[in-house]
Amino acid sequence: MYNMTSIRVYADKIYALWLREVKVFFREKSRLVASTFTPLLWLFVIGSGFSSSTSVATHLDYQKFIFPGIICMSVVFSSVFFGSYIIWDRKFDFLKSVMVAPVSRSTIFTGKTFGGMTNSLIQVSILLVVGLIIGVQFSPLALIQTVVIVLLLSFALTSLGLTLGSYMTSLEGFQMIISFVVFPLFFLSGALFPIDKLPQWLSILTTVDPVTYAVDALRNIILGIGSHSLGLDLIILLLYSCVLGALGTYSFKRMKAV
């Protein structure tokens, strides 16, 4: 059954869904500017401000230390927001017009996550250039590894956002996601502090947070320091991606169209 034509048609459908997301991403100027500006604010204000007063248990200056964390922050924000943006698609009926097309729900889900991953990657690219400016060095291998980690984290969190968005019907839910999902994911990840010597209650929470492993992986890759091995970080991120991806696909299948 899977001849070349049907594969091409399937690829076209994914491409169409992806293309729409990327075009919208570049045209929503305010969203683009805001989501690029926030991580920079953290990097320069928090990074510089704490550099003078905090003694992080490393020989690095604080700004460089949080750089991997800020990359992950940008991915957390862009991915979860992107996913939950389907509430808008739903509100403006665009989603309905996609669901009435001969496109399966899992295809819609895949197209959407590809869109989310692309968005994250574009934002991270901007941050990597900023990193070069503040003196963070990377090898070509490190760059490839960074991209892989970013894509994995973005896939997992876009799936999470899409899952949450598929269950929500009102825009008020958006605020809940920011307070109860986005901020905890970011703050508990150890993006801003080393996770080795935390009180136990906090340590448990950071262990459950998938972002922790992305931050740790990027610290391994970019700064050569980390609490876990890169391999372990990668395996856990893969596991989270599978679970959240499956959850998202399931949620999409049971989502009501009208």
Place this chain on the structure above:
Amino acid sequence: MIRINNLTKRYEKLTAVDNLSLNIEQSEVFGLLGINGAGKTTVIHMLSTLLKPTSGSATVNGFDIQKEPEKVRSSIGIVFQVPSSDDLLTGYENLQIHAMLYGVDPDMREKRIKDALELVGLTERKDDQVKKYSGGMRRRLEIARGLIHSPKVLFLDEPTLGLDPSSRETMWKYIQQLVKQEKLTIILTTHYMEEADMLCNRIGIMDKGKIIALDTPTNLKLMLGGDIVKLKLKKQDSDISILKDLQCVKKIELLDGYVILGVDDAKKNIPEILKHVEAESVESSSPTLSDVFLKLTGKNIKEQAEGGFMERYVQYDKH
């Protein structure tokens, strides 16, 4: 083209669609007419596989809506009540993306998009973002989008809702052109009676989830006893009993010194009537679907009032 058998959609307390059975033939322009909440949109949503029926079944283009939803979706185009194109994309991009989603052959894509844009008169504005479009243009883009994959059936859910009168007329023009050019089966929902009258071959009047009348617009209007002719006689006491014997005259009533007649095809028969009585003035008016609708769905009181005949007259008198 569409077969509906005992289709029912029940929500907790409300039965939105109640045991609906209906056949719609190929190339028919079928109108579902009813007030808001009559169940028209629910029917469309079920037929387009967006909503699961509580019970009953239906096929569209030979495919079962529950067993073969993707084949149904490939066969249909749909224009929703609320325009659903992406504001940030251009008209062209919206069509391009939907052509891909519907698996339109890449070699055919550009031509289909070009033709669709032309049909709805948006060729010149194709590279503008949809947010710059007027309400009427958005609707037309939706129609173009609904046609991009050459569907067998096109659903139009309230295609002119919220449009100003001139945009509405433009829209009608485009829909009529569409009917002429493409051999499509169209199902249209509306609560504008003139719209149904002007566009549809056959109309189902829906009320509380049921179809309460199903016929051509002409036959539906005939249900009311034909046109109304209002005569003012030269001599008040003229003998009008002869009119009763005319075949075309269905009803005679007297009101405020006027003679009100129910007449088949008034335009043709007025000269005949005037041969028998001397009139100072003659006025005639045709019943509209509004009258039919009022009669069928209006409260029972109206139905009891002798088919609403006099009421209709009083209504016309106000205009």
